[in-house]
Amino acid sequence: MSEITRSTAATLAEGLAAGDHTSVQLTEAHLDRIDAVDGAVHAFLQVDRDGALADAAESDARRARGEARGPLDGVPIAVKDVLATKGLATTCGSKILEGWIPPYDATVVSRLREAGLPILGKTNMDEFAMGSSTEHSAYGPTRNPWDLDRIPGGSGGGSAAAVAAFEAPLAIGTDTGGSIRQPGAVTGTVGVKPTYGGVSRYGLVALANSLDQAGPVTRTVLDAAMLHDVIGGHDPRDSTSIQQEWPSFTEAARAGSVGDMSGVKVGVITELAGEGWQAGVMARFQESVDLLVRAGAEVVEVSCPSFVHALATYYLILPAEASSNLAKFDAMRYGLRVTPDGDPSAEEVMRATRDAGFGDEVKRRIILGTYALSSGYYDAYYGQAQKIRTLISRDFDAAFAGVDVLVSPTAPTTAFRLGEKLDDPMAMYLNDLATIPANLAGVPGISVPNGLADEDGLPSGFQVLAPALADDRVYRVGAALEALHADQWGGPLLDRAPGLETK
Amino acid sequence: MPEISRDEVAHLAMLARIDLSDAELDHLAPQLSVILESVASINGVAGDDVPPTSHALPLTNVFREDVVVPGLTAEEALSGAPAVEDQRFSVPRILGEEA
Numbered sequence: 053m054s055e056i057t058r059s060t061a062a063t064l065a066e067g068l069a070a071g072d073h074t075s076v077q078l079t080e081a082h083l084d085r086i087d088a089v090d091g092a093v094h095a096f097l098q099v100d101r102d103g104a105l106a107d108a109a110e111s112d113a114r115r116a117r118g119e120a121r122g123p124l125d126g127v128p129i130a131v132k133d134v135l136a137t138k139g140l141a142t143t144c145g146s147k148i149l150e151g152w153i154p155p156y157d158a159t160v161v162s163r164l165r166e167a168g169l170p171i172l173g174k175t176n177m178d179e180f181a182m183g184s185s186t187e188h189s190a191y192g193p194t195r196n197p198w199d200l201d202r203i204p205g206g207s208g209g210g211s212a213a214a215v216a217a218f219e220a221p222l223a224i225g226t227d228t229g230g231s232i233r234q235p236g237a238v239t240g241t242v243g244v245k246p247t248y249g250g251v252s253r254y255g256l257v258a259l260a261n262s263l264d265q266a267g268p269v270t271r272t273v274l275d276a277a278m279l280h281d282v283i284g285g286h287d288p289r290d291s292t293s294i295q296q297e298w299p300s301f302t303e304a305a306r307a308g309s310v311g312d313m314s315g316v317k318v319g320v321i322t323e324l325a326g327e328g329w330q331a332g333v334m335a336r337f338q339e340s341v342d343l344l345v346r347a348g349a350e351v352v353e354v355s356c357p358s359f360v361h362a363l364a365t366y367y368l369i370l371p372a373e374a375s376s377n378l379a380k381f382d383a384m385r386y387g388l389r390v391t392p393d394g395d396p397s398a399e400e401v402m403r404a405t406r407d408a409g410f411g412d413e414v415k416r417r418i419i420l421g422t423y424a425l426s427s428g429y430y431d432a433y434y435g436q437a438q439k440i441r442t443l444i445s446r447d448f449d450a451a452f453a454g455v456d457v458l459v460s461p462t463a464p465t466t467a468f469r470l471g472e473k474l475d476d477p478m479a480m481y482l483n484d485l486a487t488i489p490a491n492l493a494g495v496p497g498i499s500v501p502n503g504l505a506d507e508d509g510l511p512s513g514f515q516v517l518a519p520a521l522a523d524d525r526v527y528r529v530g531a532a533l534e535a536l537h538a539d540q541w542g543g544p545l546l547d548r549a550p551g552l553e554t555k
Numbered sequence: 556m557p558e559i560s561r562d563e564v565a566h567l568a569m570l571a572r573i574d575l576s577d578a579e580l581d582h583l584a585p586q587l588s589v590i591l592e593s594v595a596s597i598n599g600v601a602g603d604d605v606p607p608t609s610h611a612l613p614l615t616n617v618f619r620e621d622v623v624v625p626g627l628t629a630e631e632a633l634s635g636a637p638a639v640e641d642q643r644f645s646v647p648r649i650l651g652e653e654a
Contacts, residue, residue, distance in 0.1 A: 155631035248611050262610045291617045292610065364594040375571060382572070384646050386635030391647070398647045399572065407574040415573060416583060419564060420590060422571045436597050438607030443600070445608060477586055478593055494611025520612055 056081040057218040061275040064221055065123045068115065075108035075115070075126030079170050082128050086172065086219045088554035094194050095204075095214035097133050099173035100140055104128060107170035114168065123302075124278055125168030130220040132211050133174040134181055135266065136255040137161050144257050145177040145189040145207075148381050148388045148409030158255020159287045160224060160266050167282045172220055175210030179411045180378065181231055181259040183207050184483035187474055188413040195470070196239060198510055198549050202467040205235030205483075211269040212239040217552060222279050223269040228259045229366055230463070230487025232267050233499035237462035237513025240501045240545045242270045242530070244280060245487075247520045248494035249294035251280075252287035260373035261292075263366075263491040271546060273500060273531040277305035280523070294521070304524035308531030311539070314348030316529065319455035323359040324486045330465040332505025333512040337461045340502055340514050343536045344459075344529075354455060356447035359489050361440050366488045367481060368424050368437035375421030378414065381406065416477060445493040452519045457529050460486045462499040462513030490517050498526040500534050501545040511545060558588045 056064070056078055067073050083101055090096050111126035120126070131137060134144050136154035138161075143149045157165065164171065178188035186194040186209025194209040196202040197217040204213040211223035212235030225232035227245035236243030244267045251266045258264055266283065268276035280301045287293045320341060325334060345351050383389040383405035384398070390405040410418070424433040451458055463483055473479040490497040495517055502514035514533060518525035538544065561584045568575040575583065629642050638645035 152635050155627050155634050288617075288619055292612075292614060294612070358600075361597050361600055364597045367590065367594050368597070379572075383637060385644055387637075389637035396647055398649050401647045402572045403569075403574040406572055407576075407579075410573065412583075415568075415575070415579070416586060416590070418571045418573065419567045419583065420587060422567045423559065423563075423587075423591070426567070426570070432598060433594070435607060436599075436601060438609060439601035439605040440597055441608040441611070442605050445611060475586075477590055481590075492611065 054081050057085045059221065060272045061124065061127050061221040061270065062272070062278060064127050068126045075111040075170060076105060078126065079104050079108040079128045079172070082172055082220055089217050089552045090219060091555060092195065092200055092552060093197055093213050093217045093219070094192060095175055095210045095217060095219055096130070096173045097143060097145070097176050097191055097210070098141055100171060103140065104170040104172050111168045111170065121166065121168045122282065124282060126170070127221060128170045128172045129164060130172050130175050130211060130214045130223040131161060131164070132177055132208055132223070132225050134177060134226055134257050135161055135224060136257070137171065137174065140171070140174065142174065142257070143191070144181070145179045145191060146409065146411070146414070147190045148405070150388065152387055156255065159252035159289060160283045161255065163283050169222070169282070175208070175214055175223060177210055178207035179414050180257070180374070181207040181226060181228055182374070182413045182417055184230070184234060184480055185473070186210060187470060188411055190411055193470055196467045197552060198240065199467065202469055202510070203238070205238040205467065207231040208235050208269065212236055212241050212243065215269055215271050216241050216546060216549070221271070222275060224266060224283070225269040226256060226264055226266045227491065228263045229370065229491050230484040232269060233487045233497055233513065233515060234463045234483055236269065236499040238467040238511060240511035240549065242273055242276050242498065242500055244268045244276045244498045244526065245490060245496060246280060246284060246523055247294070247496045249292050250298070250496070250523060251284050252290040252293050254287055254289040258377045260370045261377065262373060263370065271544065273498070273527060273534045274302065274305040274309065276498070277301035277527045299524050301524060301527045304527040305531040308528035309535045311347055311532050311535040313344050313529070313532055316349045316457070317455040318344055318349045318351045319354035319451055319458045320351060321359065321458050321460045322353055322355045323357065324460035328464055328482065329461065330505060330507065332507045333461050333465060336503040336505065336512050337514060340533060341459065343540070344533065347532065347536055352455065354451045354458060356451055356489070358440060358443040358447045362444055362489045362492060363481060363485055365437045365440045365444070366484070366492060368433050369441065371417040371421030372424045372434050373421070375418045375425065378418055381409065441492050444489055448489070448493045448495055448519070456518070457525050458517040460515050461502070462486060462515040466505050466508055466510035466512055486515060495520050496523040496526050498530040500530045501537070503537070503545065504548065559584060559591055
């Protein structure tokens with residue numbers, strides 16, 4: 053593996069600025085790495101070799117003219133297949149969108165292009181982002197680079213595995229209930245869910261509109277911050293986009309990386325521990341809390357009593373929104389059309405298409421959502437869930453009145469084996485226990501690598517949550533913990549990942 | 556909390572416009588019961604005095620200036636269509652036999 057693919061995006065950016073390498077060289081190195089390992093990892097649904105190299109050549113030409121568009125101009129990136137890319141197939145991991153080529157770019161994708169980042173390809177995901185293991189992709193699972201028999205998390209397992217396997221220095225993910233952060237935890241990488249409204253949702257194929265948020269998937273906190281600076285900010289095409297100036301997250305990450313936590317009040321969430329939490333995950337978490345204390349943080353325990361209802365609340369709100377959103381896949385305007393024999397009506401075509409085009413998990417959630425929204429059950433399920441959403445937001449408000457950030461392990465366990473929970477939906481849903489509250493309340497969160505669990509030698513994650521709009525805090529504290537870990541471990545966690553066989 | 560029966564799942568599938576096979580109904584109905592039983596735990600947790608939240612952050616409706624901005628061309632809009640006729644989406648008959 054070349055030095056290029058092991059480098060952080062920030063280092064690659066410096067090298068481009070210094071003239072040590074070209075964007076074409078960086079892009080070729082990553083495309084070669086994809087060729088060598090992606091047969092086994094399957095992080096990508098599609099690799100756009102020609103497009104990426106053309107973008108890279110343009111970037112090099114711009115830089116030669118002294119017109120580089122920003123620090124990341126020329127640094128390649130992978131994009132989750134739930135974001136529309138003009139001219140590049142966008143499937144959402146579903147058969148119903150197989151081969152669909154969007155006629156427009158998502159705003160996040162436009163911003164990547166404007167900033168000059170060559171797009172390597174589209175990454176694998178659970179179908180329509182429904183899942184925590186990437187096993188629900190209609191195109192086959194992605195495998196965890198730490199152990200190819202295990203899941204890479206989900207729904208954004210492709211993006212996380214791509215950066216963990218050094219196939220891309222940067223990737224974009226989306227997080228509705230943990231789909232950026234939980235894959236980050238189980239692959240030893242960094243993932244950030246920004247404040248709801250901080251990054252445009254235009255062109256992001258909606259799973260649950262009130263919860264979805266795109267964000268960075270990287271190997272370091274600084275890289276995530278630099279990427280967030282590129283993709284974030286107000287977009288008039290998204291009515292929920294926040295209209296305000298954001299501070300530089302790059303600066304926040306740089307400030308945090310000195311590892312000084314003095315004056316920072318940290319709350320440990322009582323409810324995100326106990327039964328069902330793997331001992332090795334909890335042990336590493338406690339050690340990191342102790343590290344923060346030694347670095348000057350003041351740590352208190354904070355109770356958020358409504359969080360115990362977050363999972364149930366989420367699994368009513370999400371299917372309700374998803375069943376409405378996915379109604380647009382009706383076989384009429386784009387995507388798959390299955391025509392039964394005879395002279396079928398539009399409705400019969402719709403029913404046959406949706407049966408053939410959607411996988412099990414999507415069907416489960418559409419039916420659950422249809423149930424939750426049906427008259428007679430609406431008040432008991434959906435109405436009640438919306439009220440509990442209020443209680444969860446109030447818990448966050450009360451907690452942040454006393455502390456600057458809240459922390460927990462990102463996921464209750466390390467990566468499980470492929471197939472282990474595939475037919476047990478409730479067991480699968482429990483993976484998102486710690487990440488869901490942030491989506492319900494719209495607050496930002498980061499997962500940073502948190503060492504290996506003793507039982508299985510697999511990565512765990514440390515989650516930092518901040519009040520809405522205070523995304524800079526997750527970068528500051530995340531970068532501080534990352535620096536403290538690097539001192540302790542003598543290098544990044546991914547240095548300890550077993551090498552992948554290359555072909 | 557009521558268990559969800561196989562017939563109810565079949566009815567919901569019809570409402571959601573998904574043809575589920577018998578095998579799928581057998582498979583999905585018990586799983587949905589387990590999920591519903593589990594999410595039913597929220598019943599009665601929030602009292603009548605708690606307002607519902609539909610979006611986590613306060614939202615106001617957004618208008619833009621009433622000016623023309625470029626949109627998709629007809630060709631672009633039709634580019635993913637399963638069937639096209641005369642620059643329009645071509646769809647199966649809408650009305651049933653009995654209509």
